[in-house]
Amino acid sequence: MLAGSTGQNSGVSSMTVSVASVPVHVHWSVLLVVLILVPQIELRPAIGWTAGFLLAVVLHELGHALLAKRFGASQVQISLMMFGGVTTFIPTGIGHGKRFLISAAGSAIGIAVGGPLYWAERFGSLSIPPGDLQNIARGFVLSAFFWGVFNWLPMLPLDGGHMLVHALALKINPGTAHTIARAVSIVSAAGAVFAAQVYFPDSSFLTIFVVIIAAQGIFSPNPYRIPPPRERLEHPPRNDDPLSGIGGTMSDR
Numbered sequence: 001m002l003a004g005s006t007g008q009n010s011g012v013s014s015m016t017v018s019v020a021s022v023p024v025h026v027h028w029s030v031l032l033v034v035l036i037l038v039p040q041i042e043l044r045p046a047i048g049w050t051a052g053f054l055l056a057v058v059l060h061e062l063g064h065a066l067l068a069k070r071f072g073a074s075q076v077q078i079s080l081m082m083f084g085g086v087t088t089f090i091p092t093g094i095g096h097g098k099r100f101l102i103s104a105a106g107s108a109i110g111i112a113v114g115g116p117l118y119w120a121e122r123f124g125s126l127s128i129p130p131g132d133l134q135n136i137a138r139g140f141v142l143s144a145f146f147w148g149v150f151n152w153l154p155m156l157p158l159d160g161g162h163m164l165v166h167a168l169a170l171k172i173n174p175g176t177a178h179t180i181a182r183a184v185s186i187v188s189a190a191g192a193v194f195a196a197q198v199y200f201p202d203s204s205f206l207t208i209f210v211v212i213i214a215a216q217g218i219f220s221p222n223p224y225r226i227p228p229p230r231e232r233l234e235h236p237p238r239n240d241d242p243l244s245g246i247g248g249t250m251s252d253r
């Protein structure tokens with residue numbers, strides 16, 4: 001995917017809008033969600049669910065972006081692409097305590113908004129008649145709430161993995177913190193795969209999904225390890241900090 005360098009996303013494949021003063025780059029691949037839903041439901045409900053999903057992704061990323069801005073980060077921007085989003089910024093002078101809060105803020109806002117709506121709908125105090133609005137609302141609520149919770153799993157590159165790195169880095173060397181978080185990620189991924197097998201024994205989709213996400217985190221380079229000078233010249237380090245989105249699709253490349 002992308003690590004969100006400024007300007008790299010412009011062009012015919014994406015468009016940029018501004019939401020709450022944060023530039024949001026929208027890549028055409030967000031529309032692939034509709035194609036994935038269409039075999040399960042009809043086209044019109046699929047479009048509604050996708051719209052709800054994208055609203056939830058934007059809300060989640062705004063949680064990261066607005067807190068990062070408040071803490072003084074520069075070049076804060078959001079990119080939306082297939083199955084999720086990523087918030088990038090330059091965290092100059094922002095300590096690990098605040099970085100922890102920025103990582104936590106995406107799911108926090110999603111759960112705070114999506115959670116009550118989920119329970120209200122489930123237990124009857126909120127009833128939306130079947131139709132487009134219901135599809136958008138359900139897509140939004142399920143994405144905001146359940147993906148919000150999933151994103152807090154201590155598994156890189158999910159937000160929970162970044163939260164673990166920053167929490168550990170308050171006490172120990174960040175490079176070591178990242179290595180420990182990668183080891184924890186393997187355990188979390190194994191637990192998530194086990195849970196997927198127990199609760200959804202007939203579907204391999206969740207298992208494949210978890211394995212792909214976990215592989216991204218486990219095999220990505222440690223951003224806190226300073227490379228030897230020669231390598232540093234060939235691969236200048238990035239300052240931006242990709243925070244995984246709802247779909248967890250991101251990389252440090």
Ligand SMILES: [Zn+2]
Nearest residue numbers: 106159244245
């Ligand atoms: Zn996030």
